Amino acid sequence: xxxxxxxxxxxxxxxxxxxxxxxxxxxxxxxNLIQVKVAMATCGIAAGAKQVMEVIINECNKRGIQAVxxxxxxxxxxxxxxxxxxxxxxxxxxxxGYITPVKAEELVxxxxxxxxxxDGIIPVNYGKVDQ
Amino acid sequence: MSNFKYHILVCGGTGCRASxxxxxxxNFNQLLADKGLSKDxxxxxxxxxxxxEKGPIVKMxxxxxxxxxxxxxxxxxxxxxxxxxGRKVNRLLxxxxxxxxxxxxxxxxxxxxKQLRVALRNCGFIDPENIDEYFARDGYAALAQxxxxxxxxxxxxxxxxxxxxxxxxxxxxxxxxxxxxAKSEGDEKYVVCNxxxxxxxxxxxxxxxxxxxxxxxxxxxINGFCIGASKGLIYIRAEYPLAxxxxxxxxxxxxxxxxxGKNIMGTDFSFTIELKYGAxxxxxxxxxALIHSMEGNRGEPTFKPPFPAQQGYxxxxxxxxxxxxxxxxxxxxxxxWEWFSSIGTEKSKGTKVFALAGKINNVGLIEVPMGITLRExxxxxxxxxxxxxxxxxxxxxxxxxGCLTEKFxxxxxxxxxxxxxxxxxxxxxxxxxxxxDCMVSVxxxxxxxxxxxxxGKCAPCRIGNxxxxxxxxxxTHGHGTMEDLENLSNLAGVxxxxxxxxxxxxxxxxVLSTIDNFWDEYVAHVVDKKCPAGQCKALKRYMIDPDACxxxxxxxxxxxxxxITGEKKMVHEINQETCxxxxxxxxxxxxxxxxxx
Numbered sequence: 024x025x026x027x028x029x030x031x032x033x034x035x036x037x038x039x040x041x042x043x044x045x046x047x048x049x050x051x052x053x054x055n056l057i058q059v060k061v062a063m064a065t066c067g068i069a070a071g072a073k074q075v076m077e078v079i080i081n082e083c084n085k086r087g088i089q090a091v092x093x094x095x096x097x098x099x100x101x102x103x104x105x106x107x108x109x110x111x112x113x114x115x116x117x118x119x120g121y122i123t124p125v126k127a128e129e130l131v132x133x134x135x136x137x138x139x140x141x142d143g144i145i146p147v148n149y150g151k152v153d154q
Numbered sequence: 155m156s157n158f159k160y161h162i163l164v165c166g167g168t169g170c171r172a173s174x175x176x177x178x179x180x181n182f183n184q185l186l187a188d189k190g191l192s193k194d195x196x197x198x199x200x201x202x203x204x205x206x207e208k209g210p211i212v213k214m215x216x217x218x219x220x221x222x223x224x225x226x227x228x229x230x231x232x233x234x235x236x237x238x239x240g241r242k243v244n245r246l247l248x249x250x251x252x253x254x255x256x257x258x259x260x261x262x263x264x265x266x267x268k269q270l271r272v273a274l275r276n277c278g279f280i281d282p283e284n285i286d287e288y289f290a291r292d293g294y295a296a297l298a299q300x301x302x303x304x305x306x307x308x309x310x311x312x313x314x315x316x317x318x319x320x321x322x323x324x325x326x327x328x329x330x331x332x333x334x335x336a337k338s339e340g341d342e343k344y345v346v347c348n349x350x351x352x353x354x355x356x357x358x359x360x361x362x363x364x365x366x367x368x369x370x371x372x373x374x375x376i377n378g379f380c381i382g383a384s385k386g387l388i389y390i391r392a393e394y395p396l397a398x399x400x401x402x403x404x405x406x407x408x409x410x411x412x413x414x415g416k417n418i419m420g421t422d423f424s425f426t427i428e429l430k431y432g433a434x435x436x437x438x439x440x441x442x443a444l445i446h447s448m449e450g451n452r453g454e455p456t457f458k459p460p461f462p463a464q465q466g467y468x469x470x471x472x473x474x475x476x477x478x479x480x481x482x483x484x485x486x487x488x489x490x491w492e493w494f495s496s497i498g499t500e501k502s503k504g505t506k507v508f509a510l511a512g513k514i515n516n517v518g519l520i521e522v523p524m525g526i527t528l529r530e531x532x533x534x535x536x537x538x539x540x541x542x543x544x545x546x547x548x549x550x551x552x553x554x555x556g557c558l559t560e561k562f563x564x565x566x567x568x569x570x571x572x573x574x575x576x577x578x579x580x581x582x583x584x585x586x587x588x589x590x591d592c593m594v595s596v597x598x599x600x601x602x603x604x605x606x607x608x609x610g611k612c613a614p615c616r617i618g619n620x621x622x623x624x625x626x627x628x629x630t631h632g633h634g635t636m637e638d639l640e641n642l643s644n645l646a647g648v649x650x651x652x653x654x655x656x657x658x659x660x661x662x663x664x665v666l667s668t669i670d671n672f673w674d675e676y677v678a679h680v681v682d683k684k685c686p687a688g689q690c691k692a693l694k695r696y697m698i699d700p701d702a703c704x705x706x707x708x709x710x711x712x713x714x715x716x717x718i719t720g721e722k723k724m725v726h727e728i729n730q731e732t733c734x735x736x737x738x739x740x741x742x743x744x745x746x747x748x749x750x751x
Binding site: 025026027028030032033034036037040041043044046047049050051053060063064076078079091092093094095096140 | 582
């Protein structure tokens with residue numbers, strides 16, 4: 024095991040390890056972060072939602088976007104799977120349909136980073152009891 | 155880079171482990187492996203979350219869902235619902251007792267809202283057995299910074315300016331203590347961490363050591379560097395096996411990384427840490443007794459001066475600090491004394507960890523800024539008194555502290571205000587009592603403890619406390635006189651003035667404070683031979699209500715001493731001379747005909 028010889032060593036070590044705890048630190052502060060929910064019911068998974076989630080997580084990490092990416096159950100738009108709901112702090116959630124891994128990357132670069140909408144937005148057609 | 159999408163944090167503190175949290179962890183890992191999710195979900199064993207009342211605690215991240223009272227058999231549902239389907243398991247969420255609504259995350263729970271976690275910052279957040287997670291939380295950065303600056307005086311100055319006071323109870327300024335030890339001459343000096351937590355109902359230090367052991371090691375090394383010591387010792391009671399194990403792991407890991415041992419981080423500074431096990435004697439929490447015990451002698455206190463800073467372990471200058479005090483040091487050095495001193499009151503800076511226990515809804519471990527009131531702690535964080543009963547008193551400071559009544563509920567919690575109110579900060583035990591608690595019995599309970607724990611060296615403590623206890627015994631048995639009450643106060647005063655160490659000097663406090671605040675209750679025991687709370691067995695009288703008794707003979711058959719007489723279908727009677735007050739008849743009667751007077 025490499026010994027730690029200086030403050031610089033320690034800082035390097037910390038940076039390497041910090042990403043492992045990022046998920047937990049975000050958890051303390053979910054309200055102020057972008058929340059991405061990937062619908063991961065049978066229909067979503069069959070349509071490739073797992074790969075989509077993978078892409079979103081990797082892209083966010085690569086670009087340093089602070090987003091909480093979780094999975095959720097069936098949103099009911101089975102015809103448009105995989106579907107992804109994005110909620111930016113203080114804004115209403117937007118649901119995107121037909122998200123392929125390629126489109127998932129676009130979603131991150133265009134909407135999460137740039138606030139530019141993509142094709143395939145599904146109008147929210149129901150309310151939720153908790154909102 | 156790890157690709158975990160979920161972290162499941164499971165409390166691995168002593169309390170939750172007793173409710174099978176280790177089985178919960180095993181179940182999670184097994185279920186995840188079965189479902190091929192081991193690469194997506196990380197299960198982490200953490201230290202105490204503090205909400206022991208509803209343990210075992212399981213926290214899901216990143217969505218910050220807080221599950222309470224989880225059983226090993228609930229694991230399947232959590233994985234299948236929460237992880238696979240993304241639906242929360244409502245029945246395991248915390249239920250707000252007032253609104254009867256489920257609360258999803260800890261931030262919205264009353265228990266956590268008023269807390270500020272400084273010493274407990276990593277407890278329930280990191281895996282205490284994994285030094286990497288401590289690194290990710292700025293671990294050992296304070297030590298590196300101190301070594302890089304290479305100016306012990308400046309470091310001590312920061313601790314002094316921060317206004318940190320000893321968290322073991324007495325509240326001596328930590329920076330000043332370090333300065334005195336640094337100034338003492340000696341070819342060898344020692345740093346000692348006092349982990350001999352002995353107050354009944356207190357578990358702050360244990361939880362810190364179990365949840366974040368590295369922070370204590372780091373602070374001890376900083377302490378060593380500042381005073382010129384190369385050896386650290388942790389005096390820990392052998393009854394804390396989990397804390398001991400986690401400390402041993404932490405010491406090994408830190409040594410492997412070169413953060414303990416010879417030439418730390420390439421400097422001339424060398425520092426090693428050794429564990430010394432205590433046998434659980436309360437008096438060994440007193441620093442001179444602790445030092446004697448570490449040397450292999452009897453755990454008896456000696457007169458100060460000489461102070462340990464001048465002549466301590468093996469007659470060398472020694473600095474003794476409590477676990478919680480140490481846990482504050484790295485944060486102060488990283489965030490600055492200005493930040494630390496902005497928290498708390500004028501003379502008590504920072505936060506304090508308390509162990510809430512007794513008749514309170516949310517039993518557990520909390521950390522609050524100094525200056526918060528007792529009312530906020532008991533009602534807002536603690537969730538009020540169990541079963542809607544009435545608050546009677548709160549005992550702070552353990553066997554050396556006192557009972558505070560309702561009129562003190564708005565007292566701000568800091569060293570000086572608690573002392574002025576007739577109690578003390580102590581190490582942080584807080585025991586809440588309700589209307590069913592008899593204050594004479596409470597005083598007797600604490601006295602019993604001090605009599606047991608007195609080392610026997612000085613007469614006032616050894617004999618005086620024994621006599622105090624006997625008088626209290628007499629009163630609770632209904633044989634007390636008014637003269638006894640007078641003797642109690644006088645004797646308590648003498649013990650306070652004449653005892654050698656802190657144990658004896660403070661042991662009469664529970665008696666004095668209950669006499670002050672609950673004089674009527676003492677009088678009721680002595681004059682009316684009654685215990686208002688109905689706790690003192692000897693003063694209870696079981697009676698039969700002749701109007702309600704139908705003569706079923708159930709009580710007579712239940713009585714183990716044959717004190718109940720009466721013909722079938724006739725009113726029965728209890729012979730008070732023979733009755734041993736066991737309550738068997740009371741339990742047995744189906745007609746509420748037996749009552750306690």
